[in-house]
Amino acid sequence: MALRSQWTGWDGAPKTGSLSVDGVLDPVNRRHGVGLQVTGDALGAQSATSVFANYALRLQLDNEDTQRLSLGVGVGVTQYGLDGNKLEPVVRQDNLIPDGRLSSWKPDIRLGMYYYNPRWYAGVSVQDLFANASGNDEFRFNENTLESLYRNISLYFIGGMLFELEEGLHLRPSLLVKDDFKGPTALDANAMLIFNNKFWIGGGYRTRTKLFEREYYDSSPMKLSSMNAVTAIAQFYATDRLRIGYSYDIMLNKMRGLQSGTHEVTLGITFGQTFRQVLSPRYF
Numbered sequence: 001m002a003l004r005s006q007w008t009g010w011d012g013a014p015k016t017g018s019l020s021v022d023g024v025l026d027p028v029n030r031r032h033g034v035g036l037q038v039t040g041d042a043l044g045a046q047s048a049t050s051v052f053a054n055y056a057l058r059l060q061l062d063n064e065d066t067q068r069l070s071l072g073v074g075v076g077v078t079q080y081g082l083d084g085n086k087l088e089p090v091v092r093q094d095n096l097i098p099d100g101r102l103s104s105w106k107p108d109i110r111l112g113m114y115y116y117n118p119r120w121y122a123g124v125s126v127q128d129l130f131a132n133a134s135g136n137d138e139f140r141f142n143e144n145t146l147e148s149l150y151r152n153i154s155l156y157f158i159g160g161m162l163f164e165l166e167e168g169l170h171l172r173p174s175l176l177v178k179d180d181f182k183g184p185t186a187l188d189a190n191a192m193l194i195f196n197n198k199f200w201i202g203g204g205y206r207t208r209t210k211l212f213e214r215e216y217y218d219s220s221p222m223k224l225s226s227m228n229a230v231t232a233i234a235q236f237y238a239t240d241r242l243r244i245g246y247s248y249d250i251m252l253n254k255m256r257g258l259q260s261g262t263h264e265v266t267l268g269i270t271f272g273q274t275f276r277q278v279l280s281p282r283y284f
Contacts, residue, residue: 001268013259030058034056035053036052048079049079050079069113070115071113072125073111076110078105078108080104082103084099085100110129121158121160122158125156126153127153131153152180155181158174158175159175160173162284172202174191186207186209190202194283201234205229229249230250230252242270243266245265
């Protein structure tokens with residue numbers, strides 16, 4: 001479970017809540033993984049609530065079962081909403097602003113691939129494959145449609161490593177790259193120190209990187225700032241089955257000082273048998 005409150009202090013600032021449950025269907029070979037994820041997003045008058053069922057085929061790559069390659073697919077629906085009561089029109093009785101709340105449902109699919117061994121991991125995924133807004137004519141709404149709120153197709157890449165600095169102390173750097181093929185490519189670089197497999201503490205840096213050409217970039221007179229935010233992260237395993245985490249983001253761009261940062265709280269609970277024969281599931 002995770003709760004995230006972004007840019008606290010601003011009216012209508014983004015808020016996200018998510019709940020996920022996952023496990024394996026065959027505890028001995030652990031080849032088939034399933035999961036359910038429910039996510040709710042709110043941004044001003046806009047909202048999106050999604051429910052996805054996920055399946056992963058986990059391929060064992062060596063006899064010792066220290067390496068796995070997982071191929072995953074997620075199928076679900078998202079309810080998009082727009083509350084006209086939360087909008088403040090410049091011109092009163094604007095016919096383009098809906099009366100009350102509108103909502104519509106849209107099915108979607110997600111695909112992913114993930115590899116890990118005891119020392120490093122990497123994964124790639126594509127989300128919102130049915131998102132197809134390609135022109136301004138799709139950015140509209142009426143009593144039956146909410147095309148302007150649909151997400152874009154997004155690509156995610158993750159990677160990380162694990163280093164044993166000394167007995168009971170590990171370093172886990174990681175990288176996250178996000179791109180929606182329209183806006184800036186986001187890059188998150190993080191590093192965590194792990195003490196006795198119980199307490200994690202570290203930080204991260206979020207920036208914009210120019211991996212792909214974007215038409216708006218050269219025509220922007222201000223040139224978007226590459227600096228975005230720094231993050232402080234802490235995580236504690238209260239027991240082998242209970243994990244508690246917290247992170248705080250501090251903006252570095254012109255939004256700094258105009259809001260009170262971003263807070264995120266996570267809670268993880270493990271049910272049933274716990275597998276501990278390899279490092280990767282514990283750290284990755």
